[in-house]
Every structure is written in structure tokens, then in C-alpha cells.
Amino acid sequence: MRSRGSQTSARSVALASMLLAFGACLGYAESVLLPPLPVPGVRLGLANLAVVVTLATLGSTYALVVSLGRVLIVSFAAGSLGGPAFAMSLAGALAAWSVMSLLARKEGIFSPVGWSVAGSAAHVIAQLLLAAWLVGSQAPLAMTPLSLLASVPTGLVIGYSARLLVSRIPQTTLAFGR
Amino acid sequence: MTRGDGIVLACVLAVALLSVPAVLAVADAGSAAALISGPAGQTETTLSDNARYTVEGREGTVVFEVRDGHLLCTSSSCADQVCVRQREALPGRPVVCAPNGVVARVSGAAAKEASLDAVSR
Incomplete structure (x- = not known):
């Protein structure tokens, strides 16, 4: 007979896996389907939705796994794994997390x-x-004001979603996930 | 939204607004030229003559054109195409192709000079 602990862990892993798949799909769909925002280099960050939800439901360790996992999957699918674009995605994901x-x-x-706005920035x-x-x-730092301003509405949209x-x-x- | 969220929002907006003067100062400090730099070196040019520049980057090539006083990024080998979508380098708003390690920027003085040239044509 399985203990309640292992059952909880299995459910947490299952929920995290679903959120990882959700984040990877959103991230890839955004990079392929959605038109870019007017500010160069700034995206809505739909994949971060999965990370914020994971953070709220399963905690920070699972959120890190989902964040890094979706970066790996989307980079692999986009063919940028190991390149500079991958390094930038990874740096952004780690900083946001x-x-x-x-x-x-700070419950x-x-x-x-608030997490989402701060993570986006x-x-x-x-x-x-x-x-x-x-x-x-x-030179890229010249984009700081515009990019930071653009990160506020994108962070709000993702946070409220x-x-x-x-x-x-x-x-x-959620009770099993915790 | 909680009070803490409001503080986060205010902090991000404050940092964004406070960084504007620093960016403008850097934009005006450059020499009267457009500068295209890549892993192999850099090229300085004016915006008065139309020209085409192909820069060898880390992952391929990035093509810039000086056209009627504007410095434009016309094509790039990178996957995300952020540089091509940005299109034009302006004072304080360089075109950056991070995957290729290529930057094109225009100083404020160069832009003024270019606009005068454009008027005289």
C-alpha cells in the first residue's frame, strides 16, 4: 500500500508536469504564432503564466523545474539550444524565478x-x-526604460491571468499539490 | 492587487523613468557617426551616403543599409529576428542582434547631420 506522502508527491509531480507542458506550449506558440510587441525584444511572456501558477500552487522548487524545463523544451523545438538566444532565455528565466x-x-x-510584474522586470x-x-x-542597455515600461503591462496581464x-x-x- | 504589489509596480516604473536621463546622456555623448560593431571589429560611417554593410556575426551574417539618412537592419541570420523587426537604429535606440553579437548605433549628432543632408537633397 502506498503512503500518503508518496501519493502527494506523485500528484505534485503530475501537476508540475502538466504545468510544464502548458508553459512549453504557450512559449512555443507565442514565439511562432503571436505578432511581436512594438518594443524590440519584449514579449508578453505567456510561458511565465505556467511558472507563476506553479509558484502559487506547488512552491518555488517546482516553479524552478517548470521554468528551466520550458526554456529547454522551447529552445530545443526552436533549434536554439546552446546558442546565445538560449543563454538569454535561461538568464531571463532564472532572474524572474x-x-x-x-x-x-512574503505571504x-x-x-x-506583484510576483509577475517583478519577475517580468x-x-x-x-x-x-x-x-x-x-x-x-x-548599447543594449539603452533599451532599459522602454523595456521596463513594457514589462509592467505584460507582468500585470500574466499576473491577473x-x-x-x-x-x-x-x-x-491544490491540497495534494502543497 | 495588494499594497506590496503596488510598491513593486511603483519601483519598476521609478527605475524605468530614472534610467531615461542616463540613456539620453549616453545617446548624445557619441561622435558624429553611425557605428556598426561585430565580433570581428567595427565600422564607422556617416549617414550621408547610401551604402550596404554585411557584418559577420557569431551565427551568420547581419546586413545593414544606410538609406536616405537612415541606418536600417535589413536582414539577419538569427532565429528571433528582433533586430530586423526593430528595423532602424535611432539615437539612444540601437539595433542589437545579440545572437550574432552585432550592434548598430547612431549618435545624436550623426542623426542631426543626416537630417540636414536629407533636406539639402
Whole structure:
């Protein structure tokens, strides 16, 4: 007979896997289907929706797995694995996860909306810094004001969507996920 | 939205707005020329004569054109095509192809000079 602990863990892994698949599909669909935003290099960041939902339902460790997993899968599908574009995605994903996890620890102070806005800004800053390092010039940092301003509405959209999505996940699923 | 979320939002907006003067200062500090740099070196040019520049990047080539006083990124071998979509390098808004390690920028002085040339034609 299986213990309740292993059952909970299996359900958590199953939920995380679903969210990883969800994030990878959103990320790939966004890169292939959606038109780019008017600000160069800025995207809506649909894949981050899965990371924010994972953070809210399963915690930061699973969120890291989902974040890194979807970067790997989307880069593999797009054929950019190991290249500079992959490095930029990875840097953005890690920065966003770090900031969002930090805010998520302060329960009651910040909501998924705040995590998402902060994560979106951290993602943008990390990518600009890495781009500056890759090209050996400070020129990419000139995009900082526009990119940061654009990260606010994208972060809000993803944050509110994540909150809506979390509210629709059955409580029994969340109870097992925790 | 919680009070903490509001603080996060205000902080991001403040950093974005505070970085504007720094970016404008860097944009005006350059010499009167358009600069295209890549892994193999850099080329300085003016915007007065139409020309085409093919730059060898890390993953392929990036093509720039000086056309009627504008520095345009016309094609790139990179996957995301952010540089091609951005299209034109402006003062304080360089065209960057990070996968290829290529940057094209126009200083404020060069842009003014180019616009004067464009008027005189």
C-alpha cells in the first residue's frame, strides 16, 4: 500500500508536469504564432503564466523545474539550444524565478500580480545585461526604460491571468499539490 | 492587487523613468557617426551616403543599409529576428542582434547631420 506522502508527491509531480507542458506550449506558440510587441525584444511572456501558477500552487522548487524545463523544451523545438538566444532565455528565466520566489515567501504582502510584474522586470534586466555582455557594448542597455515600461503591462496581464487560473484549479488538487 | 504589489509596480516604473536621463546622456555623448560593431571589429560611417554593410556575426551574417539618412537592419541570420523587426537604429535606440553579437548605433549628432543632408537633397 502506498503512503500518503508518496501519493502527494506523485500528484505534485503530475501537476508540475502538466504545468510544464502548458508553459512549453504557450512559449512555443507565442514565439511562432503571436505578432511581436512594438518594443524590440519584449514579449508578453505567456510561458511565465505556467511558472507563476506553479509558484502559487506547488512552491518555488517546482516553479524552478517548470521554468528551466520550458526554456529547454522551447529552445530545443526552436533549434536554439546552446546558442546565445538560449543563454538569454535561461538568464531571463532564472532572474524572474529568483525574484518571484523571493516575493512569494512574503505571504500576504505580495500576490501573484506583484510576483509577475517583478519577475517580468527582472527577466528584462537580466536579458539586457546578458545582451550587453554578449555584444561587448553598453548599447543594449539603452533599451532599459522602454523595456521596463513594457514589462509592467505584460507582468500585470500574466499576473491577473495566473490569479484567475489558480482560482479555477480545484482545491482538492491544490491540497495534494502543497 | 495588494499594497506590496503596488510598491513593486511603483519601483519598476521609478527605475524605468530614472534610467531615461542616463540613456539620453549616453545617446548624445557619441561622435558624429553611425557605428556598426561585430565580433570581428567595427565600422564607422556617416549617414550621408547610401551604402550596404554585411557584418559577420557569431551565427551568420547581419546586413545593414544606410538609406536616405537612415541606418536600417535589413536582414539577419538569427532565429528571433528582433533586430530586423526593430528595423532602424535611432539615437539612444540601437539595433542589437545579440545572437550574432552585432550592434548598430547612431549618435545624436550623426542623426542631426543626416537630417540636414536629407533636406539639402
